[in-house]
Amino acid sequence: MDYIMPFVPESIKSLPVHMDFVGQKRAEKTFQMIILLFGAVGFVWGYVCQQFSQTMYILFAGVLLSCILTLPPWAMYRRNPLAWHKPRPQGDGDGPSQASTPASTNQQKSKKKK
Secondary structure, eight states: OTTTGGGSOHHHHTSOOOOOHHHHHHHHHHHHHHHHHHHHHHHHHHHHHTOHHHHHHHHHHHHHHHHHHHSSOOGGGOSSOOOOOOOOOOOSSOOSOGGGSHHHHHHHHHHHHO
């Protein structure tokens, strides 16, 4: 993938490719509602026409519409960005202390019970 990136124009590289959690939930609900609506309408229309192919065409149209509306990260799905914390400075390079990990706390409690 790295060998392709030099050939990609900057206008393509600058496109947003993320969606926040609220946007993901909204996209999922939109997707489900479109599929449900088109499935129900397709079923009724196919039953009236006595053609299962009509049901499938309408359902396929719903899938296509829902993909167009929910797969790209449109601006309506990026309204609630995450507020990231700034990274904490690392001390001497030692990781978290042994006493602060939950596993060691549980081991200390089990030793006290004995």
